Amino acid sequence: MKIELKKEYCVGCGLCEIYCLVAHSSSREVIKAFKGEKEKAESRLFLEIDKPVSFPLQCQHCDDAPCVRGCITGAMYKNQEEITLLDEDKCVSCYTCILECPYGAIQISKKESLLPIKCDLCIGSGGEPYCVNNCPNGALILKGGS
Numbered sequence: 001m002k003i004e005l006k007k008e009y010c011v012g013c014g015l016c017e018i019y020c021l022v023a024h025s026s027s028r029e030v031i032k033a034f035k036g037e038k039e040k041a042e043s044r045l046f047l048e049i050d051k052p053v054s055f056p057l058q059c060q061h062c063d064d065a066p067c068v069r070g071c072i073t074g075a076m077y078k079n080q081e082e083i084t085l086l087d088e089d090k091c092v093s094c095y096t097c098i099l100e101c102p103y104g105a106i107q108i109s110k111k112e113s114l115l116p117i118k119c120d121l122c123i124g125s126g127g128e129p130y131c132v133n134n135c136p137n138g139a140l141i142l143k144g145g146s
Contacts, residue, residue: 009139012054
């Protein structure tokens with residue numbers, strides 16, 4: 001599975017980034033995620049804006065993922081649905097995954113752990129990724145299979 005972008009529909013509103021942060025917050029509520037939670041969540045996608053072009057930069061869950069191949073500890077892996085994920089307990093923050101990603105979609109967390117962060121397709125949310133569900137222009141579409 002991966003998220004496809006219809007770049008002609010993206011206006012750079014930033015709601016994908018906001019709702020990604022909400023999806024990874026403990027409350028999963030907008031106001032609480034931004035103002036009420038002690039530990040702030042982080043967005044796993046990164047909005048690139050260079051008017052007139054804008055797009056969310058996020059993991060493409062590559063079939064032959066360079067980040068998975070390059071991970072020295074096996075922390076970056078593919079699950080049964082072929083979603084590329086990070087096992088934080090195995091990660092040693094060597095950042096090889098960041099260097100290997102051809103899209104620049106893996107970033108370093110701003111939290112104290114400094115772990116890599118990336119799109120996880122909101123696994124465990126029980127539905128479509130929050131960015132897809134909350135894009136007002138339908139610029140993001142979840143595609144099954146890769």
